[in-house]
Amino acid sequence: MKKRLPSILCALIFLIGLGIFVYPKVADQWNTLHQSRAIADYDDEVQNLDEKDYSRIWEDARNYNDKIIRNTFGGDIFTAVGAGDSQEAAKGDPKGEEIELKETEYWKVLNVGETGIMGYLSVPRIKQKFPIYHGTSEGVLQVAAGHLPGTKLPIGGESCHSVIAAHRGLPSAKLLSDADQLRVGDKFYIHVLDEVLAYQIDQILPMVDKDDLDALTDAMQIVEGKDYVTLLTCTPYGINSHRMLLRGIRVSYNGEEDERALAPMDSMVESVKSYYMLYLMMAAFIILMILLLSKLRIALYNRRHKRK
Numbered sequence: 001m002k003k004r005l006p007s008i009l010c011a012l013i014f015l016i017g018l019g020i021f022v023y024p025k026v027a028d029q030w031n032t033l034h035q036s037r038a039i040a041d042y043d044d045e046v047q048n049l050d051e052k053d054y055s056r057i058w059e060d061a062r063n064y065n066d067k068i069i070r071n072t073f074g075g076d077i078f079t080a081v082g083a084g085d086s087q088e089a090a091k092g093d094p095k096g097e098e099i100e101l102k103e104t105e106y107w108k109v110l111n112v113g114e115t116g117i118m119g120y121l122s123v124p125r126i127k128q129k130f131p132i133y134h135g136t137s138e139g140v141l142q143v144a145a146g147h148l149p150g151t152k153l154p155i156g157g158e159s160c161h162s163v164i165a166a167h168r169g170l171p172s173a174k175l176l177s178d179a180d181q182l183r184v185g186d187k188f189y190i191h192v193l194d195e196v197l198a199y200q201i202d203q204i205l206p207m208v209d210k211d212d213l214d215a216l217t218d219a220m221q222i223v224e225g226k227d228y229v230t231l232l233t234c235t236p237y238g239i240n241s242h243r244m245l246l247r248g249i250r251v252s253y254n255g256e257e258d259e260r261a262l263a264p265m266d267s268m269v270e271s272v273k274s275y276y277m278l279y280l281m282m283a284a285f286i287i288l289m290i291l292l293l294s295k296l297r298i299a300l301y302n303r304r305h306k307r308k
Contacts, residue, residue: 006298031143031173038144039120042131045113046193049214054194057110058155064109065152072150073217076210076243077136077165078234098242102137110134110192119154119192121145121164121231124259126167126178132190136165143173151220153231154190156197156250156286161228163220164190168233176233181208182246189259197247199229206235210244219245 040175049057101107110118111134122129132154145166147154154162166176183203190197210214220230227250234240 003060035144038115038117038131038233039129041115042113042120043135045223049193049201057112057193059154060108060157062157065155065157068150068152070220071152071161071163071217071220071222073148073163073213073220074150075213077146077232078141078167078240079210086249101137102229108152109132110155111300112193116140118147119190121188122259123167123176123179123182123186123231124262125182125188125189126176127185128174128176130166130173130175130177132164140270141165141167142170145175146219148232152222154194154197156227157191158225158227159222160178161220161222161226161230161233163230165232168235169238176231177237179231179233179244179246180235180237188229188231189253190249196253197229198251200251201246202243202249203247205245205247209243210234210241210243214242215243220249 025242028230107116116133116135117131118134120129120131126147131144133140133144133146136148136150136216140146146165148163148165151162151163152166153158168175168177168179170177181205184201184204187198187200190199205219229248229250233243233246235244235246
């Protein structure tokens with residue numbers, strides 16, 4: 001038994017290392033699967049709406065946006081506990097954090113399936129597509145993007161500026177981890193209800209101090225006559241001491257041609273590749289576990305027989 005102990009320990013260390021190595025890939029694939037299901041469920045809910053429902057929901061969203069004259073930003077959503085959980089919190093109301101999101105008017109707007117999803121974001125350049133939820137609580141930002149309350153809803157229109165936040169560098173989800181690969185001129189898309197809104201990046205602020213609320217608020221402001229959506233994330237990768245803001249201006253949507261980087265065939269091929277590697281790593285892990293357990297069983301069996 002003592003002779004086999006070093007080999008058993010080495011096998012255990014190897015398995016632990018393999019688990020650490022495999023976890024990000026497994027977790028990302030798992031999260032991607034849930035994101036895809038959430039988007040599919042959202043699309044199903046939207047397709048079940050009739051013309052009256054569309055008209056009512058769009059009207060409610062436009063009326064909500066008309067009430068926002070100036071975008072507000074109450075604090076750093078990536079570190080502040082509870083920040084962004086309600087519109088009142090985003091406005092700096094000290095009682096805002098105590099108000100449940102589901103009790104606000106904000107929650108009722110663009111909430112087709114009562115799941116909190118108001119639409120979804122696709123970024124072809126970095127091959128990412130994930131839901132946009134109401135609010136920016138940590139629970140939301142761990143799995144998807146969140147709309148920043150206090151800014152206009154992402155429904156387009158003149159003098160509209162919406163802010164969508166997502167993490168970088170999470171071990172469990174890729175999200176905007178590759179945001180540094182985006183350049184001025186790249187496009188991203190907001191899928192909301194029965195429309196797809198196309199935005200072309202016209203400004204990138206790569207290093208804004210997370211505590212510089214004036215600079216952050218100014219970068220998110222409504223500009224008369226302009227239709228903007230800003231993607232907000234953390235930077236530098238793994239350090240997260242600053243914020244990156246990628247502003248997109250509304251451009252015409254050219255249908256599937258615009259989103260060819262996320263075409264079904266491409267996505268399927270990427271998924272097959274990812275799942276192939278995932279299954280291969282899981283199979284290797286299972287085989288090693290079986291071998292390790294077999295060795296332990298043999299060692300224990302031999303030890304008992306020696307005692308006899």
